[in-house]
Amino acid sequence: MIKFPSYAFITGLYFSTLQFCFLILLQINISSAYLTYMIITGSWLAGSLVGLWMRSLNRHLGVGLGLFCFYGVYALVTHLPFSGYTLAFSALGAGLAGLWAGQFFIFLLSQYKEVDRLFFHENNGFLLGIIIFFVGFTMLGREFVFWAPMALAGLLLLNHTWIKEHSKPGQ
């Protein structure tokens, strides 16, 4: 049972880092207006809602899609910050990245059945992510925004591999 808290915790950390990285990307490159915040949060929320009802989104695809969308938006806002489509694509990107934020709970719940613990660990990761993002961005700036989502996705993959290794029968 020790495996599930770590996975939920790192996922929460990944979610908050990814969400804040999306937000700061748009704030640096396009605008700090409230609309930016509304677009990212609203799209992420909508993505999570859709993700809850999806039948086929495995964890690798979910995390991978989030990363793909993030780096897609990164490239877009860096090179075409004022195209009429940039905000719309960013909203779509944040929404698609949010799919796993919904599906993740279904995925873990179907295995562990403990809603309270699941949310507790995920929320703790999210909380730590808020602090790490603040410290990371103020100290490292765009390097943090570029590398942190990738590093955390890698950590999730490692954690998953470790769980699989330690879940083999007879171990």
Add this chain to the structure above:
Amino acid sequence: MKNSHNKSLVLLFLVGVCLSISQFIMIRDFVTILYGEEVVIILVTAAFFAGLSIGYFLSLRFSKKFFSTLFLCTVFLHLTFPFSYRILAVEIARSDLSGYWYLLLMFFYALIFSSIFATFLPRLAGQEVPALSPVEKFRKLYSVELAGFAVGFVIVGLSWNRGVDFILPIYWALLAVVVHLALHRKWATLAFALIALIASASLTHWDRRTTALLYENKHSLDDATTLLSINSAYQKVEVMEDGDGERYLYLDGLLNLNASDLEDLNFYIALVPAQLTQPEKALIIGNGTLSSVPKVYPHSQQVQSVELDSGVLLAGQKFFTPKEDLSALDRWSLTVDDGKHFLKTTPHKYDLIVMDIPSPLTIQEAILHTVEFYELARSAMTAQGVIAVQLSGPLQHNNRTPARVVAALSKVFKEVMVLNSEQADRSFAYASNQLPFSLQEVRETTQEHEEDLEIVSPEDVPFYLTKAMPLAVDNLDLVLRRGWERFTNRYFDDD
């Protein structure tokens, strides 16, 4: 059973709405109480999320009876918002208690604000619904909670530029329904609704009174009166008046300006550079009070103001620069936009840019003092264009805010002149690739206003910067370091 499941769905939807609103109220109010540096914003947000974690952790550890009693006690405490925690903060300030008491207050209220809502989902997900698998049931429950959170988000949006007397009655009304659905005790619902109704009637008065008490005791403002207290989309905007009739503008509890400072600030940041450059096109970024406009206007053919926060504009026009003063200025226009966005999209080139923005204590404010921002400003300036910046303190030979801002300016512009004004208690910088005025001309223009003004020539500015690291988007450590320093000095420095 199906009926009970439907009730659970409605309940969780409302819990989602309330959670969204309570997050907004708590973060805005506690940030204002503790003063809004980014460090404080993160701390208060973290406290709110810690409250959620505690709620999740405890949700299934209590019996139904104990949970009901605890919920009832907690939810009635919500009717004391925002007065109870403000009064407690006032008492902590009055008693000169250690800063840990503020932290204790914040974490205690985080339990009331967020923990209680976090307990619902795990408890309701644990109830038997024969027709649904646990996963299907969770899917429905969590969906409605998320949908409720989104609706709460919209309600929060409707409350922009209004006081808490708009959003709290809505919040209490929703909570009354939550109380009814969660407890099924008519007397509790009735009592809650009745108290909410009475509290709503005097909300405006108590909001203003407790705000004034906070400013009297935490900010040492004598005989404070609250003239305005609203939540804009970005921050809490408050206009206070002291016993001498002096007006102060506070943003998230941080003093932005007072009416006397405003005179000196506008003189150096707006009037002097406008008088010396006689710009064809002048751009004023920030300056929500719009008080710089009448200073720049007589010397410019066209003046453009850009301010992000319509709440600050509202405060400015109501209490600092009346609309009548601006209505005759037909060569002036105002755009509500982010300064960065405006500069990136404007087709115009400006002869003068006045940067009247708060000190770099949050990430967003700090970005407007960076090398990258000044490069952007330079791209929207004419060859001899000048940018005027207030430095939030006196320029010294160190690595603190004024030196770091001047270092950023020096990286982008060939010439930077600094005015150290004792009267304004801060320095101002004029930067350009080719300053269209000399030190002597600045001296002549300012002589009457401040005889002993110290002016640092562009040739001498580098001597102040040997220890200063230019502020840049990739180097905003100042926000963390300065914010932390201010926070710890304010609450944990015994000297």
